[in-house]
Amino acid sequence: MINRQAALEILNANADSLPNLIEQAYQLRTKYKGNRVSIQLLTNVRSGNCTQNCAYCAQSRDSAAPIEKYRYVEDKKLYGDNDLVDEMHLARHCIGLSGIRFADDDIEKLAERIRKMKKNDTQICCSIGFPTEKQALILKEAGLNRINHNLKKTLFKVADSIFASGYLTEGGQSLEETFRTIEAAGFTWQVESESSH
Numbered sequence: 001m002i003n004r005q006a007a008l009e010i011l012n013a014n015a016d017s018l019p020n021l022i023e024q025a026y027q028l029r030t031k032y033k034g035n036r037v038s039i040q041l042l043t044n045v046r047s048g049n050c051t052q053n054c055a056y057c058a059q060s061r062d063s064a065a066p067i068e069k070y071r072y073v074e075d076k077k078l079y080g081d082n083d084l085v086d087e088m089h090l091a092r093h094c095i096g097l098s099g100i101r102f103a104d105d106d107i108e109k110l111a112e113r114i115r116k117m118k119k120n121d122t123q124i125c126c127s128i129g130f131p132t133e134k135q136a137l138i139l140k141e142a143g144l145n146r147i148n149h150n151l152k153k154t155l156f157k158v159a160d161s162i163f164a165s166g167y168l169t170e171g172g173q174s175l176e177e178t179f180r181t182i183e184a185a186g187f188t189w190q191v192e193s194e195s196s197h
């Protein structure tokens with residue numbers, strides 16, 4: 001477990017420390033995962049035009065990165081990617097949406113697409129920002145396996161301080177409430193180092 005102090009030290013580490021950090025990360029990986037890797041395919045279901053300003057993200061409202069921007073990816077691309085996950089026996093199909101809050105209608109449409117992609121029981125995870133309890137339950141019922149987030153519930157204190165500049169404050173539920181909401185819907189957690197949202 002990395003405490004707040006250690007997290008700050010890592011963030012503020014100078015370039016000379018990088019080889020040592022990489023070595024320690026390598027030791028952790030080999031200890032827990034050996035030399036096995038699992039391959040996931042990521043489809044960007046909604047791209048760009050985010051209201052948020054996460055400094056690392058090309059989809060941020062402040063980013064000038066030349067990325068493709070669209071409200072919803074075409075069915076052909078989404079279902080084609082899902083078929084590829086099945087055909088290649090990949091570990092998961094991860095779907096990511098830019099933004100942090102969604103209308104119930106959007107979630108219903110996404111749930112419908114998830115139902116179709118679950119025909120072969122594909123493992124599907126989703127980066128979906130801050131869903132409400134109702135929305136998390138809709139996605140769970142549709143068969144979504146996991147909700148991705150780059151903040152872990154056990155890192156609330158660190159998250160609140162370090163990532164506070166990442167998410168703009170728009171009211172609504174807090175990070176902690178969001179984690180509880182998602183857990184209450186029966187999801188397990190996937191903590192990604194570079195996940196959106």
Ligand code: SF4
Nearest residue numbers: 050054057060098197
């Ligand atoms: S990480 Fe997510 S919330 Fe932050 S700017 Fe990118 S898409 Fe928006």
